[in-house]
Amino acid sequence: MQEKYVPADVEAAAQSHWQAIDAYKINECSEKPKFYCVSMLPYPSGKLHMGHVRNYTINDVMYRHLRMRGYNVLMPMGWDAFGMPAENAAMANGVPPAQWTYENIAYMKKQMNAMGFAIDWSRELATCKPEYYKWNQWFFLKMLEKGLVYLKTGIVNWDPVDQTVLSNEQVIDGRGWRSGVLVEKREIPMYYMRITDYADDLLQDLNKLDWPERVKVMQQNWIGKSFGVTFGFPYTLDGEQKLLYVFTTRADTIMGVTFCVISTEHPLAKRLSEDKPELKTFINECKQGGVTEASIATQEKKGIATGFFVTHPLSGESIEIWIGNYVVMSYGEGAVMGVPAHDERDFAFAHKYNLPIKQVITVPGKEFSIEVWQAWYGDKEATLCINSGKYNGLNYHAAIDTIAADLNSKGLGKKQVMFRLRDWGISRQRYWGTPIPIIHCDACGAVPVPEKDLPVVLPENLVPDGTGNPLATSIEFLNCTCPKCHKPGRRETDTMDTFVDSSWYFSRYTCPDADTMVDARTNYWMPMDQYIGGIEHAILHLLYSRFWTKVMRDMKLVSFGEPAKNLLTQGMVLNETYYREDMSGKKTWFNPSEVNVHFDDKARPISASLSLDGQEIVLGEIEKMAKSKNNGVDPQSLINQYGADTARLFVMFAAPPEQQLKWSESGVDGASRFLRRLWNFGQSNATLLSATDVYIDTTNPTDQSLRRKIHTLLKQANYDYQRAQYNTVVSAAMKMLNAIENDHRTSGAGVMRECYGILLRILYPMVPHITHGLWTALGYDRQSGELLDTTWPEVDTSALIQAEIELILQVNGKVRGSLKIARDASRQSIEQAALGHEMTIKFSKGMTQKKVIIVPGRLVNLVIS
Ligand code: ANZ
Ligand code: ZN
Secondary structure, three states, rough: OOOOOOHHHHHHHHHHHHHHHHOOOOOOOOOOOEEEEEOOOOOOOOOOOOOHHHEEEEEEEHHHHHHOOOOOOOOEEEEEEHHHHHHHHHHHHHHOOOHHHHHHHHHHHHHHHHHHHOOOOHHHOOOOOOHHHHHHHHHHHOOOOOOOOEEEEEEEEEEEEOOOOOOOOHHHHHEEEEEEEOOOOEEEEEEEEOOHHHHHHHHHHHHHHHOOHHHHHHHHHHEEEEEEEEEEEEEEOOOOOEEEEEEOOOOOOOOOOOOOEOOOOOOOHHHHHOOOHHHHHHHHHOOOOOOOHHHHHOOOOEEEEEEEEEEEEOOOOOOEEEEEEEOOOOOOOEEEEEEOOOHHHHHHHHHHHHHOOOEEEEEEOOOOOHHHHHHHOOHHHEEEEEEOOOOOOOHHHHHHHHHHHHHHHOOOEEEEEEEEEOOOOOOOOOOOOOOOOOEEEEEOOEEOOOOOOOOOOOOOOOOOOOOOOHHHHOHHEEEEEEOOOEEEEEEEEEEEEEEHHOOOHHOOOOOOOOOOOOOOOEEEEEEEEEEEEEHHHHHHHHHHHHHHHHHHHHHOOOOOOOEEEEEEEOOOOEEEEEEEEEEOOEEEEHHHHHHEEEEEEOOOEEEEEEEOOOEEEEEEEEEOOOOOOOOOOHHHHHHHHOOOHHHHHHOEEEEEEOEEEOHHHHHHHHHHHHHHHHHHHHHHHHHHHHHOOOOOOOHHHHHHHHHHHHHHHHHHHHHHHOOOOOHHHHHHHHHHHHHHHHHHOOHHHHHHHHHHHHHHHHHHOHHHHHHHHHHOOHHHHHHHHHHHHOOOOOOOHHHHOOOOEEEEEOOEEEEEEEEEEEEEOOOOHHHHHHHHHHHHHHHOOOOOOEEEEEEOOOEEEEEEE
């Protein structure tokens, strides 16, 4: 055994051992219960960042703990390898995205291995490989067959200079990120997946999931189920009788309508603008805003009166139509009834354009005032209709029922359930993605690629230059024959949204070599027992995965309807930020590694200077590690300086998995010092610790006391492992080492060996290399096998019991002292000890004893007089 702890040596030895025995290759042939734990697969951006390290360490700790607990555990890994950054890097460096991606994968894989993660690499997948995306294509065609995929026009951002479609992130302040020109909106045909068919299913099944409550709430809000009424305002145009439909959740306020607002994209807006150029101008102006619902919600409310009127369906009043930017075409009917007294947005609109505000609901005992109007909207259970003719006095529910019935009897409307969720547009006008398996033929139209011709392989040698999709000019890719009429055809050049790739990869891990999409092994491993990833994926990725899984279930490909039973969303990794600001207010951010920080006597940072020039720089806020703030710590430098075990121990100790973790150099130092102590203790007591033929003397008080401490801590650690509260496991381990160090001179070899062996196993999931090294060097493996598969230490409950207890001593009911006595002492010996106690002697002088009362485990009371 090496005298000094040299992490690089210890880690290399452990890793090459695990590699030699193919330690993490797992299959389905097992009597053991299965446990499938998966981390969200990384984008191969170049190198691991601390967020990855944290995510995979949590996963690894869970893996190693449960494997020792007797589970058949699988932890796979893969690469979310398609997507825009590869195209941007390709443009910047002139290399094909494929090359850049594969190089990154190779480097990051090496880093993961250096961290010692228990990954079964035989199941590795990269979503940009044809053997994977073939099944995206196959499933797309199956969904097309079932009507779950359809073609519809969608709006995209069009850069007129670069002649390319831009993603929302590529539009900055309404302009193309490269060209800087104003972006236009274009309508193009796109493929959609009918996730809305599953809206209710997706909502209901949230109840079955053991997921963080806030993730469930986010999903619920995204699905957005609303109960309301859809009805029409009659009007006549071009000699025809028509209805302007609106959706409202507050039909009880229908008598308070003072205007209607339609979306700029509403067909009626288009029709009316034909007669009025100012409407057309307004609509065009609005086109320059964002297309997302979020951007619509935040922009300033604007509108224009059309001078066109519809009829109120119940009062018969004339109501003017406005065109407004706050009404989205994709929700409800793309039109709203304006009730400014009781709706926030309508109020702002009416206020701005001086439209009448008419109160139609009240809460008894409360005055209506424009300033507090929101109260009327919020507390709907307490409202009653007023100024509403025959509906006066009705409460919210009664009013909606009656009004819906009246509209219904006129044939103008009915109650309706509305979802906010929209179908999933999966077409992307990008190169680096799964090709959509469609062939365009002049005679036959859009023809699906026959199953036998899959995959449609994406050429890996193209280099995008920022002017449109390179597939569109690749003759080799484009040219093909129409599967129907065998005349020349042209391939679809759109590729799939990368959320498609990540919607089912966890199922493919279970059968990476299958010549079907999934097979029986999928039903063995899936659903995931634990899914781990960032909160940023709480909505889209998880929702699409859940949808995809349900479609797979309905196609009888799998027997489960939810991908993950348990979800852990790990907290962010934060660090200090440092910057300098120039005259124009532009900030330059410096990496913590280039900075010297000066602390006050309470170790609080007070100032900082740049190492390079010694000059002051500004201490910024503590923020999420990010490129934009240049405050990341490179895990590689940590591995090089301290070793992987220190990095792992630090991230596990610094915070519970779900909470934010603040980077701290001194925390890393502390973790490193602790591991050195662990090593030194094992090393300097090697002879004592490796003696295997020693008897544990359970009557020796020092031994008893150490065992009691260690088993009490073990009990706590086991509980914390169970609830994945790993930071407190580390504190328990630290306390264990303290106790062992304190008692080692007076304890027997047997107890020392037992206690140190418990400590190694408790620490092993977090710091597998050093514990593996010590376990083997001290010969624990000869007795109990590899640390990898040895049994988890169980609490010896008899060790928890204290040998001696303390009883309160009373004389005539007054507390006079206490009595230390063996836990199992007889009544007689308790009496004797009580009578012989100095306080008894002092307080019973000259009196005679009448009675001895013993409350077991608590007190002795001597009655004397
Ligand atoms: C009148 C009204 C009065 C409304 C009132 C609310 C409060 P949720 O709950 O999200 O379903 N709305 C309907 N379609 C819209 C669209 N395409 N764009 C923007 N807003 C639209 O929201 C339903 C409410 O959102 C509807 O109820 C409608 O305003 C508005 F005191 O109608 B309400
Ligand atoms: Zn054809």
